[in-house]
Amino acid sequence: MTMIGARKIIGNRVHLCPLDISDSPIYLKWLNDIDTYIYLDASSLLINSEIGNNLFQNPPINGEQMFSIRLNSDDTLIGNCGLIKIDNINRKAELGRVFIGEKDYRNQGYGTEGIMLLLDYGFNILNLNSISVLCCSYNNRAAKSYAKCGFKTAGCFRQAKIINGEKYDENILDILAEEFLGSPYKARLNGFLA
Ligand SMILES: CC(C)(COP(=O)(O)OP(=O)(O)OC[C@H]1O[C@@H](n2cnc3c(N)ncnc32)[C@H](O)[C@@H]1OP(=O)(O)O)[C@@H](O)C(=O)NCCC(=O)NCCS
Numbered sequence: 001m002t003m004i005g006a007r008k009i010i011g012n013r014v015h016l017c018p019l020d021i022s023d024s025p026i027y028l029k030w031l032n033d034i035d036t037y038i039y040l041d042a043s044s045l046l047i048n049s050e051i052g053n054n055l056f057q058n059p060p061i062n063g064e065q066m067f068s069i070r071l072n073s074d075d076t077l078i079g080n081c082g083l084i085k086i087d088n089i090n091r092k093a094e095l096g097r098v099f100i101g102e103k104d105y106r107n108q109g110y111g112t113e114g115i116m117l118l119l120d121y122g123f124n125i126l127n128l129n130s131i132s133v134l135c136c137s138y139n140n141r142a143a144k145s146y147a148k149c150g151f152k153t154a155g156c157f158r159q160a161k162i163i164n165g166e167k168y169d170e171n172i173l174d175i176l177a178e179e180f181l182g183s184p185y186k187a188r189l190n191g192f193l194a
Contacts, residue, residue, distance in 0.1 A: 004075045008067065009117040011184060014110050016067035016081070016117050021056040023068065023077055028052040030080075030101030039139050040099065043163065063087075065126075066097065069114040078105045081114050083122055083131070093122060095133040098142070112145045116182065119149060123177040124185040132174035136161050143171070151175045 009016040030036050031047045045051075055066070066082035084096035095118070100111045122128045133151065135142050151173040160170035 009121050009184075010072065011113045011117045013072055014069050014078070014113050014117070015072055016114060016121070017070055019056050019066050019068055019080075021053065024049065024052050024056060026077060026101070027055060027080070030099065033101070035103060036099050036101055038163070039136060039142060040097065064096070065121075067114075067118065069100070069110065071110075076102075078102045078110060079114065081111075081118050083118065083126070083128075086126070086128075091127060091129040093126070093128050093131055095131060098133070107141070112148050115145065115149050117184070119175065119180055120183050120185050123180050124183055129177050130174055132172060135171045135173055137169040137171060143173075146173050149175065150179055150181060152179075 006017040006020075007015040008018065028047065028049060031040075031042055031045075031052070037043050037045075063086045064082060064084045065086065066080065068077055069079040069081060070077050079098075079100035079102065081098045082096050083093040086093040095115070098111070098115060100106045100114075119131060122131050132154065133146060134157070135146060137156075152175065153171060154174045155172045157170040157172065159167035161168040
């Protein structure tokens, strides 16, 4: 059973929808897959079914908004993305748990489209001013995707990631509302707000 039809933010090829507890086994598989967790803050976490189910808390953890990424064509669940550390006073947030878990769907633009939809929601619905993301220096594919979305390098945490005896920097990327290009919301909301 999947949450078919709940399409919160709709793009050309994918949409973002609320997480559904029935998808928990798929998330458990993804978050325990080295080809996914090595790029997230999950390498050293043992994510079992109890912790996995906590990801699907309803209402969601305060200060977080998490979404599944699904194909428009047939609602196939392919990944996840979300906003964490939402700070309504300073109007900023971080991207968190961004991944295309179904690896056959990577490198086809789906992740970038999902991130763009999330930025659109963050800037134009949540009224955020700044959205940042941490990206390990060895994650060139994610860096490319973030650059395509308009993220710029804001700095780096030096040697913030230690794996296999090697130290890697964690790059800090960010994008401001005024820099965000392309907004399906603006086009769609014009019809409702006219
Ligand atoms: C990062 C991620 C969400 C991006 O989504 P995606 O759908 O794969 O991204 P896209 O296809 O839009 O773009 C990826 C780009 O990286 C390029 N790329 C792929 N492998 C690369 C590599 N090793 N080095 C540099 N660029 C690479 C692709 O060619 C593509 O660029 P192009 O559009 O110019 O051809 C997805 O790849 C993923 O889930 N990765 C594993 C988890 C992860 O890294 N999460 C981010 C944590 S910060």
